[in-house]
Amino acid sequence: MRPVLVTGASGFVGWHVARRLAERGWAVRAMTRGRHPVPELNVEVVTADLTDPGSLRRAIDGCGALFHVAADYRLWSPNPAELYAANVDGTRALLEAARTANVERIVYTSTVGCIGFVEGGLGDETTPVSEAEMSGHYKRSKWRAEQAVRQFAADGLPVVIVNPTAPVGDHDFKPTPTGQTILDFLRGRMPAYLDTGLNIVDVRDVAEGHLLAFDKGRPGERYILGGENLTFQQILETLSRISGVPAPKFEIPYAVAWAAAAAGETIARWTGTPPRAPMEGVRMAKKKMWVTHGKAAKELGYQPAAAETALRHAVEWFRR
Numbered sequence: 533m534r535p536v537l538v539t540g541a542s543g544f545v546g547w548h549v550a551r552r553l554a555e556r557g558w559a560v561r562a563m564t565r566g567r568h569p570v571p572e573l574n575v576e577v578v579t580a581d582l583t584d585p586g587s588l589r590r591a592i593d594g595c596g597a598l599f600h601v602a603a604d605y606r607l608w609s610p611n612p613a614e615l616y617a618a619n620v621d622g623t624r625a626l627l628e629a630a631r632t633a634n635v636e637r638i639v640y641t642s643t644v645g646c647i648g649f650v651e652g653g654l655g656d657e658t659t660p661v662s663e664a665e666m667s668g669h670y671k672r673s674k675w676r677a678e679q680a681v682r683q684f685a686a687d688g689l690p691v692v693i694v695n696p697t698a699p700v701g702d703h704d705f706k707p708t709p710t711g712q713t714i715l716d717f718l719r720g721r722m723p724a725y726l727d728t729g730l731n732i733v734d735v736r737d738v739a740e741g742h743l744l745a746f747d748k749g750r751p752g753e754r755y756i757l758g759g760e761n762l763t764f765q766q767i768l769e770t771l772s773r774i775s776g777v778p779a780p781k782f783e784i785p786y787a788v789a790w791a792a793a794a795a796g797e798t799i800a801r802w803t804g805t806p807p808r809a810p811m812e813g814v815r816m817a818k819k820k821m822w823v824t825h826g827k828a829a830k831e832l833g834y835q836p837a838a839a840e841t842a843l844r845h846a847v848e849w850f851r852r
Contacts, residue, residue, distance in 0.1 A: 535559040535576065537595040539626070540602030542568035544704045544711070545641065545696065548739035549599050550575055556743070563591050563602065571705075582622025589629045598630050599742060601641040603677075605670065607709055608810035610801065612669040619673035620680065627684045627691065638691040639746050642678045644731065645671040647695055647756060647823055654761070654824040657695075657754050668812030678754075685752035692749035696738045697731035697758040697823060700842045702849035704735070714846050717771050724782040725764050729820030732767060733759030734842035737834075744832040755832060758825040760839035770840050774847050 536553055540546030541562030551573055554560050560575040567579050580587035582602060592598060604618040623640070630638055648661030655661075666672040678693060685691050704711035710730075716722050741757035749755060762770070765779075772779035796809055828834035 533559065534594060534596030535561045536597040536599065537561045537563055537578075537592050538599045538601060539563045539580075539582075539591075540600075540641075541570050541573075541575070541577075542705070543602065543605075544706065544708050545699055545735060545738055546599075546601035547571075547573070547703050547705070548701075548735050549601055549742050552736075552739045552743055553599070558597075561591070561595060565602075582618040582626065585625040585629070588622070588626045589632070592626070592629050592633050592635065595630075595633060596636050597746070598626075598635050598638045599641070599746070600626055600638065601742075603641070603643075603674065605708065606806070607668065607670055607812040608806050609669065610804055615669050615673040616676070619670075620676045623677040624680050627681065627689060631684075631689055636690065637746060638689065639742050639749070640678075640681045640691055640693050641742070642681070642693050642695045642754065643671070643674045644695050644697040644756065644758065644821060644823060646675050646678050649819050649821060649823070651819075654822050656824050657756060657827055668810075670812060682752060690751045692745045692751055693754035694738075694742055694745050694749075694828075695754055695756045696741075697733050697756065697821070697825075699733055699735040699738045701735035701845040704846065704849070707850075711846065711850070714771065714843070715850055717768060718775055718777055718847065718850060720777065722768070722780055724780050724784045725768055726784050727764070729761060729763045729822055730767065731758045731761050731821060731823050732839035732842055733757065734837050734839075734845060736845070737836035737842075741828060741832065741834050741836075744828070744834055748832045750831070753831075755828040755834070756823050756825045757828060757834065757836075758823050759836040759842060761820075761822040762839055763820070767839075767843070770843050771847065774840070774844050 541550040542564040562575040580591040648659030768779040
């Protein structure tokens with residue numbers, strides 16, 4: 533059996549995908565950038581960068597399968613062109629390399645940000661949405677990357693798309709923006725909350741969903757890998773029950789959050805230090821990002837755990 537390449541294996545979702553594949557018995561080749569380690573996993577490590585097509589060709593040489601999980605996941609960057617270079621151009625280069633290497637099956641990790649949302653309802657894989665609705669450079673870059681992947685699929689490349697919602701749980705190394713929110717809460721740095729909503733899912737279920745998509749997904753199709761739809765207030769109240777840390781009682785008006793984010797980004801442009809609350813995150817919070825994973829449940833057999841389980845895993849890991 534030829535090895536499977538997992539990009540982004542030193543990151544949050546990629547690490548869990550690599551672990552799940554190794555548990556299943558695959559020979560995992562873990563692609564990392566800048567010699568980042570892959571802790572706790574006995575895998576082959578290869579160094580490559582999405583902005584270096586030659587390194588991608590070397591990384592995938594000899595592989596029979598690909599899980600492209602890596603992305604430049606920043607809601608603020610002093611140079612937004614970097615996000616497009618990695619997320620769009622890098623994805624195209626990697627899929628070209630996969631086609632040349634005769635890779636037999638590919639799973640591409642997109643984001644729920646590329647799904648359309650319904651006011652007062654649930655978005656799904658068919659909800660209309662356009663690039664104009666992408667609220668910032670990260671979402672716009674992932675949107676363009678997903679469109680490129682769908683074109684590769686239309687041209688015959690065996691690639692399945694998955695759209696995770698807001699994964700939380702253990703081994704959130706960096707951490708992700710959602711993980712940072714949990715850390716801020718645990719450290720008492722969240723005096724108030726916005727009226728918004730997220731779909732929370734355990735990262736372990738997201739990893740399992742990747743493997744289900746590999747086994748059962750239809751090329752060219754996309755599958756939402758979600759969990760439970762909660763308001764931000766409900767998320768904080770759940771974290772409070774788990775951790776014993778009091779939940780904030782005051783709601784921030786959206787206009788105040790917008791003004792604070794605008795001021796923070798102005799300072800960030802001078803200092804080069806990322807703002808605590810990026811404008812893209814505030815814009816995303818204007819909508820409740822609620823979706824259904826019914827298609828993944830029906831076609832893949834995807835069955836995620838409750839959101840409280842995911843949040844408990846995250847709290848326990850961050851505290852350790």
